[in-house]
Amino acid sequence: MKKKVNLYFNRWFSVSYLYMNHLRNNPDGVEFKIFGTHPDPMHMSLQGCDYAEVEPVLEGVEYVEYLVDFCRKHQIDVFIPRLKMLDIAKHVHLFDEIGTKVLVCRDTVLLESLVEKDQFYKSLAGKGIMEIPAYEIVNNADDFKAAYERLVAAGHQVCFKPNNSEGGLGFRIIDNERDRLQELFGYVTQLTSFEDAYRTLASVDTFEDLMVMELLPGHEYSIDCLSDESGRLLTAVPRRKESGRLRVLENNAELIEIANRVADTFHIPYNFNIQMKYNGDTPKLLEINPRMSGGLHVTCLSGVNFPYLAVKTALGGEVGPIAPEFGIWASHIEQPMRMLDWSK
Template identity: 65%
Template structure:
C-alpha cells in the first residue's frame, strides 16, 4: 500500500507534534508529510519529509500556489490554516485533482467564525451558550462609549480585534498599574484606558475591535473532533491551570456545549471552543475551525485528534472513542538539532 501524502501549509510550530501524531497512528497507516512556510527555518518544516518555501501572497494567488503544490506532489489530504477561507471557497478545484481538504466547506459559517462579533450574534440568536457583554467599535468615540457602558454595568474591560488569532491584539484595561514597576517585570497584556484611547485616536478609524467584559474564572479550550459530515465524535475540555499545567476535565456542562455547537453548526474534522467562566457561568470566547495550538495536550487523553481527522477525510469510519479524563499535563522545551540540509535544501517558489 502506498504512503498517503499529507500537506500542511503555513501552520504553527506545534504542528511538528501533529505531524508526528499522524505518523505514529494506531492503525499502522504510512504517511509522507509535506509542508510549506515562508520561513525556511520554521520548526513545522522540520517535521516534514518534503518542504518548500511558500510565497508571501494572499487570496486567489495563494490558492493557486497551494493547488499547484498539491498537483505536483499528488497530495492526498491538504490541512490548511493560512488563508483557510479562500481555500474553502475553491475547494472544488482541489477535489478535481484528487486532493481532499480538511476545512469547513460552509464558507458563510467560516466567515462568521473568523469575524468574532458576527459569530457572537449567531450564537445569541440560537441561544446555545452564553456570550460576554460586548460592543464592536471602529473609532475612538465608539471605544470610549463602549468602555463607559461596560464600566457602568460593573465590568472590568478588555478588547481584542474581531479577526485576531490567539492572543494577538488582546489587552486588559488596567488603570492601577505602576509603569516603572512594569518596566522591570514581565511583558503584560494590559494597558491603561488613557493609553488605549490615545492609540485608537491616532487614526480616524481602525479595523473592528470587540470591547468586552473581563471574565475572571477558569478558562477552557474544548478540543473537538467531528467526522467529515460534522457529527461530533468526541470532545476534551482542557482547563488552564497555573503556569503550563493543563487539566483534561470531564466537565459535563462544557461537553453539552460542544454537542450543541456540533449539532447546530456541523463543523467538520477538528475544531476548538474557547470558554471562560464568570462566576458559575461559562461564556464563549471564540471558536477556531481548525486544530488548536494546544491540541497535543488533549492527545494525552488517548485520542489522536490529527490522525483521526485525516482518517475521516480519507473516507474511513471512526469507531467509538473512549478518552481518558482527569489527566494533568504540561510540556517543557527540549533541545533540538536542526536538519541544516533540510532547511538549506528548501527551494524558493
C-alpha cells in the same frame, strides 16, 4: 483506507511538528509521507516533514492556485490547511478535481463569520447554544470611550481585542490601578490603563474594528473537538488552563454538552476548537477555531489521536467509539534539536 498517504500542511504553527508525530504514530500502521510549505525555510513546522519547500507570499486565488499546483505535483491525498482557509474553502472544488481531500469546513458563510467575531456572536443570538460576553464593536476613540463607560456602568471590568485577530494577538485588559514602575522591571504585560489606550487610539481618526468586552475572570477552557466528514461530533475533551504551563483534561459535562450543541448546529467537520472562559458559574464564548488548536498535542494525552482520526475519517475509515481519559494534569518542557534548512 490506504496504507500509504501523502499529507500536506501549508504555513502552519510550530506545534504542527507534534501533530506530524501523532500522525506517524498511529495504531493502524498507516505510513505517511508528510509535505510542508512555509516562507521561513527553517520554520519548526517544516522540521517534521519528509519534503518541504519555501512558500511564496501570495494572496487570494493566486495563493490557492499555488496550493493546487503543489498538491497535483506531489500527488497529495490529504491537505490540512491553516493559512487562508476561507479562500481555500471558496475554491475547494479545484482540489476535488485532482483527488485531494481537504480538511476544511466548506460552509464559507460560517467560516467568514468565525473570522469576524462579532458576526459569529450575532449568529448565536436566540439559539440557546451558549452564553456570549457583553461587548461592543468600535473603530474610533470616542466610541471606544463610550463603550468602555457603558460596560463599567454595567459592573464589568473591561478588556479589548481586534475583532478579527487570531489567538491572543492584540488582547489587552484595562486596569487603572497599575504600578508602572513595577511593570517596567517585570514581565511584559497585557494590562493597560483606559487613558493610555484612549490616547493611543485617539492619535488616528479611525482604526480597524475593536471588540470592547467584559473581562471574564474565571477559568479558561479550550474544548478540542473531533467530528466526522459530515460534522457529526465523535468526541470532545475540555482542557482547562491552570497556572503557568499546567493544563487539566477535565470531564466537564457542561462544556461537553456545549460542544454537542455547536456540532449539531454548525456541522464543523474534522478538528475544531471552542475557547470559553467562566464569569462566576457561567461559561461564555471567546471564539471557535475551525482547525486543530495550538494545544491539541496536550489533549492527545487523553488517548485520542485527534490529528490521525480526522485524516482517517476524511479517507473513509471507520472510527469506533472513543473514550477519552480525563483527570490528566499536563505540562511541557523545551527540547533542543538540530534544524533542517529547506532552502538548500
